[in-house]
Amino acid sequence: MLLDLTRIRKSNDDLDRTLQPADLSQEGEAYRVVAPVRLICGVHKDHTRFRLTGTVKGEMELDCSRCLEPFRVPVDLRFDHLYLPHTEASAVVEQEVEDDDLETSYYQDDQIDLGELVREQFYLALPMKPLCIEDCKGLCPQCGTNLNLSVCGCKQVWEDPRLAALKSMSTHDA
Ligand SMILES: [Zn+2]
Numbered sequence: 001m002l003l004d005l006t007r008i009r010k011s012n013d014d015l016d017r018t019l020q021p022a023d024l025s026q027e028g029e030a031y032r033v034v035a036p037v038r039l040i041c042g043v044h045k046d047h048t049r050f051r052l053t054g055t056v057k058g059e060m061e062l063d064c065s066r067c068l069e070p071f072r073v074p075v076d077l078r079f080d081h082l083y084l085p086h087t088e089a090s091a092v093v094e095q096e097v098e099d100d101d102l103e104t105s106y107y108q109d110d111q112i113d114l115g116e117l118v119r120e121q122f123y124l125a126l127p128m129k130p131l132c133i134e135d136c137k138g139l140c141p142q143c144g145t146n147l148n149l150s151v152c153g154c155k156q157v158w159e160d161p162r163l164a165a166l167k168s169m170s171t172h173d174a
C-alpha cells in the first residue's frame with residue numbers, strides 16, 4: 001500500500017489505513033500476518049521531508065520455539081519515522097543520526113510504502129525466543145509428542161527403577 005505524497009498539502013495530516021495480510025509481502029519473515037493491521041499516524045510535512053508518527057496495531061502469528069505450534073501475539077507499537085527524498089539521501093544522513101529514536105528512510109517517486117513501514121514495525125516487535133505460553137513444555141525429545149497437550153509413554157524411561165520396584169510390590173500385596 002502506497003501513500004501518495006503529492007496529495008498531502010497540509011503540514012499536518014492524519015492517516016488511518018487498514019492493511020490486509022495480502023498487502024504485506026511476508027516472504028522470508030519469521031512472522032505471519034493473519035489479520036488486518038491498522039496504521040494510524042500523523043503526517044508532518046516539511047518541504048520535501050515527511051515525518052510519520054503514530055501506531056501500528058494488529059496481530060502476528062509466530063511458531064513457538066519449543067513446541068513449534070503457531071500462536072498469535074498482539075502488536076501495538078508506536079513509531080516515529082522520517083522520510084527524505086532519495087536524492088538527498090547521502091547529503092543529510094549525518095545530521096539526522098543525532099536523534100536515536102527517529103528512524104530514517106528514503107522515499108522515491110513521491111510515494112511512501114506503508115507496507116514496508118508496517119513490516120519494519122512487526123520485525124522490531126519480534127521476540128527473541130517466541131513461546132506460545134511462558135512455561136511451554138515443548139515436545140518430547142523421543143517421540144515428538146506435544147507435552148502441553150498430552151503425556152506420552154516415554155516418561156517411563158526416566159522413572160526411578162527403585163520406585164518401579166516399590167510399585168510392583170504394592171500391586172502384589174493387593
Ligand atoms: Zn509452545
Ligand SMILES: [Zn+2]
Nearest residue numbers: 140143152154
Ligand atoms: Zn515421548
